[in-house]
Amino acid sequence: MARIYNTFEFVGKLNYGKEPVKLFNYDSGWNKKQLAVSINESQNNGVFIALEGGWSNNKENKILAATKKVLGEESSKIEIPWSERFNQDVVNSIPDFRKTVIDLTIDSEQKEKYGKLRSEIFNLENKDEGTQEDKEKLTSLYNQVKEAVPYRYEFLHTLDAVEFIEKNGEKLKGKKFRAKGNVDVSYWNGKFYTNYKIQSLELVDEETPNKLSAFVDLYFTKDVADKAAFKSEKTITYNTYILGYDGQHKKDVFFPYETVFNGSNYDWENPKHKAHFNILDKFMTVKGKEVYHLPFHVKIVSGAEEKEFSKADLTEEQKMMIELGFNTLDDFKGKRVFGDRVNEVRLLKPEIKDLEDKGNFSSGAVETAFELDDLDYVPAENSTVQKNTKPEETTKTEVFEFNEDDLPF
Numbered sequence: 126m127a128r129i130y131n132t133f134e135f136v137g138k139l140n141y142g143k144e145p146v147k148l149f150n151y152d153s154g155w156n157k158k159q160l161a162v163s164i165n166e167s168q169n170n171g172v173f174i175a176l177e178g179g180w181s182n183n184k185e186n187k188i189l190a191a192t193k194k195v196l197g198e199e200s201s202k203i204e205i206p207w208s209e210r211f212n213q214d215v216v217n218s219i220p221d222f223r224k225t226v227i228d229l230t231i232d233s234e235q236k237e238k239y240g241k242l243r244s245e246i247f248n249l250e251n252k253d254e255g256t257q258e259d260k261e262k263l264t265s266l267y268n269q270v271k272e273a274v275p276y277r278y279e280f281l282h283t284l285d286a287v288e289f290i291e292k293n294g295e296k297l298k299g300k301k302f303r304a305k306g307n308v309d310v311s312y313w314n315g316k317f318y319t320n321y322k323i324q325s326l327e328l329v330d331e332e333t334p335n336k337l338s339a340f341v342d343l344y345f346t347k348d349v350a351d352k353a354a355f356k357s358e359k360t361i362t363y364n365t366y367i368l369g370y371d372g373q374h375k376k377d378v379f380f381p382y383e384t385v386f387n388g389s390n391y392d393w394e395n396p397k398h399k400a401h402f403n404i405l406d407k408f409m410t411v412k413g414k415e416v417y418h419l420p421f422h423v424k425i426v427s428g429a430e431e432k433e434f435s436k437a438d439l440t441e442e443q444k445m446m447i448e449l450g451f452n453t454l455d456d457f458k459g460k461r462v463f464g465d466r467v468n469e470v471r472l473l474k475p476e477i478k479d480l481e482d483k484g485n486f487s488s489g490a491v492e493t494a495f496e497l498d499d500l501d502y503v504p505a506e507n508s509t510v511q512k513n514t515k516p517e518e519t520t521k522t523e524v525f526e527f528n529e530d531d532l533p534f
Contacts, residue, residue, distance in 0.1 A: 146160060228325065
């Protein structure tokens with residue numbers, strides 16, 4: 126059965142502090158630049174997006190990649206010299222999922238033209254075999270893409286994408302972007318960390334709705350639900366897991382990825398609110414002793430949510446004035462009120478459909494061949510972490526040269 130990858134899509138303002146990028150140097154001669162920016166759905170709700178890239182002062186820097194399968198020619202593994210990573214012919218030969226894309230295209234006509242060109246390229250690349258005329262046509266289409274969307278940048282190495290944001294930080298800050306990528310959980314020093322690693326960052330117009338959403342394949346057992354806080358707070362915590370690659374074990378393992386139902390602001394007389402609770406309760410309930418899985422659409426909440434003003438916020442005197450008919454609830458609404466800071470992955474809806482080679486979830490959760498013990502993360506033995514030194518100036522071969530005046534804003 127094919128793997129379901131855990132992905133996210135965030136839309137909101139790009140924000141960061143004084144430094145959008147942090148530099149780390151290590152005793153081994155390895156250096157790393159790490160993105161430190163967030164996508165904010167609202168003023169008080171935002172998630173940090175992850176991207177980092179490194180290079181060595183002591184060893185030859187190169188990129189290991191695999192080419193696309195084009196015109197019937199099979200994919201092949203290649204080593205790209207550091208100096209060739211901006212070569213457009215090389216960039217065109219690598220699949221999109223192996224790149225980091227930053228697209229600053231604003232014009233809707235340009236975007237539409239790009240979409241049509243990409244469709245034409247895809248259809249041509251996927252022919253079982255190609256003629257010389259097809260190869261020439263493909264080269265022409267690649268060139269047309271560069272002309273159609275000159276502010277779309279494709280990077281073969283994440284370091285160059287990080288440095289692009291670092292160099293153009295002031296112009297990008299506060300703009301609305303759509304960030305897409307993979308949900309990544311890691312283990313270090315006794316704790317689990319969730320990172321949202323971007324593969325693309327696309328400038329969008331102000332009318333695009335904000336959101337912090339993800340699509341995750343959740344694994345769980347019959348003991349998944351912790352309802353201890355439901356009576357008092359109307360919340361349920363689910364002890365769910367996701368599959369992810371572990372760099373220490375060098376393979377896919379299970380990581381805890383806790384999810385919740387949060388009905389603290391639900392009107393329990395509202396049929397839709399009650400229906401949402403019932404749907405989640407139904408599909409998160411399994412009876413067997415096995416490990417099950419079910420893909421879910423979720424919402425990420427990281428910050429303080431605005432509280433809806435209600436009668437509970439009134440003083441006794443204000444309640445009396447409403448009862449006497451002198452005032453309404455709206456008369457006492459003051460400035461915006463925010464609740465406590467929370468960090469939750471909230472269940473929205475399950476993907477109840479046949480995903481073909483990824484599994485048929487038309488009737489809900491599907492039993493897997495995993496054992497209960499597989500869900501327990503066991504740290505790898507003799508795992509080591511490189512020691513940080515103070516940031517200092519370092520040198521590396523050829524960086525991405527970019528003129529700020531080339532930006533479309």
